Amino acid sequence: MLNVLRKGEDFAALAGQYSQDQTANDGGEMGWFREIDAYSGIGAEFAEACFTASKNQLVSVRSKYGWHVVQVQDKTKAVEKSKVAQLYFSVTPSSKTYSAEYNKLNKLLAENTKAADFLEAAREAGYQVSNAAVVKSSDNTIGNVPDMRQAVRYVYNNKLGAVSTVLENSNNQFMVVAVTGVHDNEYLNPDQVRDELSREIINEKKAAAIIASLQTDENADLSKLAQVNNMQTDTVRLVNFSMRRITGLGEEPALLAAVMNAAKGELSKPVAGKNAVYVFRVLSQVEPEIEFDVDAEKRNLDMNNNYRLTYQAYEALRAAKEVEDNRIRFY
Numbered sequence: 001m002l003n004v005l006r007k008g009e010d011f012a013a014l015a016g017q018y019s020q021d022q023t024a025n026d027g028g029e030m031g032w033f034r035e036i037d038a039y040s041g042i043g044a045e046f047a048e049a050c051f052t053a054s055k056n057q058l059v060s061v062r063s064k065y066g067w068h069v070v071q072v073q074d075k076t077k078a079v080e081k082s083k084v085a086q087l088y089f090s091v092t093p094s095s096k097t098y099s100a101e102y103n104k105l106n107k108l109l110a111e112n113t114k115a116a117d118f119l120e121a122a123r124e125a126g127y128q129v130s131n132a133a134v135v136k137s138s139d140n141t142i143g144n145v146p147d148m149r150q151a152v153r154y155v156y157n158n159k160l161g162a163v164s165t166v167l168e169n170s171n172n173q174f175m176v177v178a179v180t181g182v183h184d185n186e187y188l189n190p191d192q193v194r195d196e197l198s199r200e201i202i203n204e205k206k207a208a209a210i211i212a213s214l215q216t217d218e219n220a221d222l223s224k225l226a227q228v229n230n231m232q233t234d235t236v237r238l239v240n241f242s243m244r245r246i247t248g249l250g251e252e253p254a255l256l257a258a259v260m261n262a263a264k265g266e267l268s269k270p271v272a273g274k275n276a277v278y279v280f281r282v283l284s285q286v287e288p289e290i291e292f293d294v295d296a297e298k299r300n301l302d303m304n305n306n307y308r309l310t311y312q313a314y315e316a317l318r319a320a321k322e323v324e325d326n327r328i329r330f331y
Helices: 002-006 011-018 022-026 035-041 044-052 095-111 115-124 149-156 190-213 222-228 253-260 294-320
Strands: 058-063 066-071
Touching (some): 002 011, 002 066, 035 044, 044 058
């Protein structure tokens, strides 16, 4: 493959025809990535080969995924880096420490049997008090504490105001669960989602204010616009409608839809995304070299629909027969 490429064959065409990687549909394009991402995601040999190669150089390298033929299309300016070594080991509490902490928490429980009293006393004693807004019967964690199935079971098998005994997981983490709210309806009450809604509303208001302050027209210079408004600029390659995330930006469906409907060369109107307000210009539009496979697309849709139909039929049957899932009582 290297010999063929060195004779001038098109890289994208060969990638689409022969590559077994998911990037084959994009002509083998992997996009921009950092050295640390190459090390952690693919391996040291791959990272060394890519980041020591010169621009447009073709190299072959093997990783745990197989053989790669790589062409470095572009490189940013080199930055100074430090090589760091890390010594990691877990610290296991002694039986004396374990007993002391367990007894301390048990004493607090004995003195505060009601949920409100216990939570207040726990805060005053310096314990971490967290609120898990929604606990599902299928959960295995509460908040960010893993392996707490027993705590989930306690929540579902006890009444409002109940306080559990000291519970423990395999990581020597202690937890006491207080049932502070019971949700039996389809929707959460406003107090339970107030913080989340507040953040979303604030972001929407900020986006509207930013958009109102931006003066753009289709002939404006993007660099000058960014400079005047203290905005960052970047170039994103190979954006297509099937992408879930835009490289370097994350999940931005509104931006992706705007890009796919934009005309080449025109400066866009401001777009309010999930993480920022965007102004963009489409630099080039490339027709895919691989033809759209209707039969393959039908097979994929059929597989997805078969799974959905099976699941929805099961859920419909359970609802029609009023079947209750009470496994939480036992597991």
